[in-house]
Amino acid sequence: MTALKAHEVARFLARPDLSEGIFLAYGPDGGLVRETAQRLIRYLSGEDPAAANVTIFDGPELDAEPGRLITEARSVSLFGGKRIIRVRSAGKALVMPLTELRDDPGGTAIVLEAGNLTPRDALRALVEAARLGRALPCYPDTDETLTNLMRESFNQSGIRIDTDVIPTLRDILGNDREITRRELEKLTLYAAGTKTLTREDVLTLCADNGALAIDAILDATGGGHAEKLEMALNRALAASINPQQLLAMLTSHFAALRRWRVDVDNGKSARAVLDSARPKPHFSRIGQMEQQLRLWSEPALAMAADRLLQATSDTRRKPALSETVLRRTTLALCMMAATH
Template sequence: MTALKANEVARYLQRPDLDEGIFLVYGPDTGLVRETAQKLIRFYAGDDPQSASIVTLEASDVDADPSILAVEAKTLSLFGGRRIVRVRGAGKSLVMTLSELRDDPAGAVIVLEAGNLTPRDALRALVEAARLGRALPCYADSDETLAALVRETLATAGITADPDVIAILRDILGNDREVTRRELEKLTLYAADSKTLTREDVLTLCADNAALVIDSILDAAGTGHAERLETALNRALGSAVDPQRLLIMAMSHFSNLRRWRGEVDAGKSPRDVLNALRPKPHFSRLASLERQLRLWTDPALAAGCERLHQASEDSRRRSALADAVLRRALLAVCMMAAAN
């Protein structure tokens, strides 16, 4: 039985141990499933992919004609190259057909692409139990694998990035490998001439991540940076982020600051307070949050919370003016921070 672990797949792809067989690529990250299948196909197609015979089937094709998979696998290539059969959307309906190929794939490489499969799934069980079968799980990138992918991509393009770029990209990307690749391609294209990538570049080009934009707004207001606040607000409102949602997030942020400030007033250091939080803030925000805890006093935070609470009520009563109410309230809070 050969069942690879997710962290073993990348290394396995560099040197697969079978000359023929059934490869099941599965998991919730559809982009990574597709990328892994393509890497397998490129490996087995070799340096001369034109000599390989590559056939792509949909699972529905096999459902309509169960014999087609076996026929394609056993058909000799006209040019004498390796026979590669790729099946997209594979599921347990293929089990019967694959049963006759599991021990004798007739020299073919069969690459199956599937979604997330449980250990008891019939297709996964068949491939994992086959002598000539390998199952390759594909799960969403971890912080470590995503950081490695970003570094590799930027290094290959000869791009130097600001120290916090990788941390920001970890917050934005990682749910789908295909999306991650597209975003990294966009960033490398943008920096193709300058060969540098800044935090602001990433925020500008990848501003569809609402949580990241909101963090930028809150940190700018909390540290008294009016220009950064204006830039972040324009980006968020231009991306149709709800101003009332922003006010709610701002109230929550400054309420948390007041609670944390209470611990500082009781004798703890700002960094110790932040390190004890669960979930812990991302390290890319720690310096900003620590600065906010040092800038603000409890009375000032109480006044700031009251200002935001009033703005939230005003925005609900006069929804047409919600953008203006939001801007005025956050600028007022920002000025309070700058005066501390």
């Protein structure tokens, strides 16, 4: 029985221990499921992918006639080459034909793509129990795997990135691997000539104004600008940015201000503190950050941290009120800044 863990899939794809049998890529991240299947097929196709005999089915077309899978797997390739069958949106209708093929696939590799399957799902259970079966779970990227993917992509292309490029990308992108890959390819192509990439480039190409609205919320809240805050909140929420995500970013922003405020209270200038920060705030925001450090004292920042903690707790208990809590909390913090 072979049931791989999610963190083991990348190592498996680099050197699969089977060349025939049933391979099941499954999970909630549809982009990663497709990428996993594609990478596996490229490896199984060998040194001459064009010579491989790859047949593609959509699951629903096999539901009414699942026996077609057996017929296809047992047929002899007219042109030689590795026989590979790829089934998108595979479902439980394939359990019976796969039961017949699992112990004797006849040299054929059957690559299945499916959604999020529970351990008790018949299709997943069959593949995990098969001697010639490998189940490959595909779950959304963590911050660590997403960061590694970005660095690897830029390093392979010889692109030098500013220190705030990856944090900015993490803020903009979701966890769907396909979307991430597409955005990285766009950035890599854009920077192919200069071999450099800046935060401004990322915002211009990928943000759809989302990251710009987030920065505007942070700076309007910290700087006490109520009108700007209202406009920035409206832009961010219209772009479907989650209120809980915005609260998390506000929490990080005020935690950074609090750390920097300690250095200012110990005698360093606000500019010197910001220049030595890692990652360093983007140059376009330095002036506003200096102003915020002048406006907020350590006790006031402690109160802000408590207020954001309570707001985060409130939104987790009552998600339906997330937007209301966000607006109320940011306005209160904005007024605190304006009265200093």
